[in-house]
Amino acid sequence: MHAPHSQKPFDKTAAQDLDRGPDHIAPDCAGQNFYAIDRGLRDLLQLYLAPDDFRRLEPHFDRLGVLAGGRLDELARAADKHPPVLNPRDRFGRDEDWIDYHSSYREMEKIAFGDFQFHAMSHRAGTLGMDRPLPAVAKYALQYLFVQAEFGLMCPISVTDTSIHLVRKFASTELKDYLLPKMLSDDTATLWKGTQFMTERAGGSDVGAIETTARCEDGVWRLYGDKWFCSHVDADVALLLARPEGAPAGTKGLALFALPRRLKDGRRNAYRIVRLKDKLGTRSMASGEILLEGAVAYLVGDADRGLKQMMEQVNLSRLSHGVRASAMMRRCVNEAFVCARTRVAFGRTIIGFPLLRRQLLKIAVPTEQSLSMFLFTANAMDRANAGSRNSAPAATTFRWRPAPWKSAAATATSRNGCMRGWSAMPISACSGKAPATSTRSILSGARSARAAPTGPLRPR
């Protein structure tokens, strides 16, 4: 990483100097501590977290705030410019597919899975110095800080976390014993990361149209089919839906399976990554298509409850996506404010113009709302896990206009005036990375708050 830091100091006394060259261009908020500058987040965390938890976790919020405004931000820029590359075969022609990632992505993985252990933090004690799993409020607050720098990697982080949830909740004891020690590991060299494969060419929203079949051959389940949109495609274990032979059509006939990338003897399982998606956003992370050619898989839970079980993972993903949308809105707001306070037009910094301040408020208010909404929802989850009966329905009473992040990104981009559309600037990068999700995701997550505990598994 040899790129110069994007930070640049701003000298107010020189603001009127017309010969300032590149100094006419406003700085961005790289280099700032994204936790320290987020008053709403700091206040709400003190409200929702128990005082002891807040005291123990605050140094980690602060540390991640510094990373998100600094090293992570630099790494994310590099990873976006150097997307993953698929190697379908080794040099001898064997179908040993693998994906090359840029060193910046690998370094971000170490921060996420090694240092912060996002994947395990709400499933076991021992992460971030805690003697028990983290509350959902803390987990999603950390995701929010992380995503202000890097969006793409949050997909593997989140699907590993939610895959662990499914395995813990629905898998047999034998399967849990096989998978969980690997999936909850704090050693990034041996950790098994998870993912979720549902979408096929026939079945996207219409999941019941899934065509992948599962055959029980000599007591072993083998999968045959074609999965069309698989994010974190080279994960070590994928939770996926397939139809056992003879099962009814539609969603009722779908079963949930765990598909390991490698078999117990170390050989590659019988599926291939045939192509990577050339995506508009989340470019640092590999999404692809896979061909299942009799791959060994393990049945998870009841064969006739596959989709119902899988929906727990989907709903947790929705909440995480809402958090990510909120994080990008925050980044846009922060960028817009830095620019507004430093960019000079007509001889004054542009924050002096009332119409511009009005625009800033139009993005700042929904951003604060989205923060408040996801923390409220996460807190409802924590309370539901602790046995409260009325926490989730309260969260569903909110209604919001869709896709406020788009409005935040568009407004923030226009605040950057001459930088508009230039992908070197963080806001353009945010627009590109942003998912087609919004506070609608938070609402969906809220609806499922009771059904989807993230804390220690409750006896059911």
Ligand SMILES: Cc1cc2nc3c(=O)[nH]c(=O)nc-3n(C[C@H](O)[C@H](O)[C@H](O)COP(=O)(O)OP(=O)(O)OC[C@H]3O[C@@H](n4cnc5c(N)ncnc54)[C@H](O)[C@@H]3O)c2cc1C
């Ligand atoms: C970046 C990215 C990553 C992804 N990662 C994964 C992954 O990891 N695993 C995975 O399984 N999938 C993944 N997907 C696939 C994604 O979940 C599907 O795109 C999604 O389920 C929609 O399916 P579809 O694209 O086939 O759209 P369709 O189902 O064909 O829908 C097309 C349009 O019709 C609308 N529509 C469909 N049905 C209805 C209805 N009943 N009422 C009203 N409107 C309707 C939809 O809202 C949409 O606008 C990913 C997609 C993207 C873009």
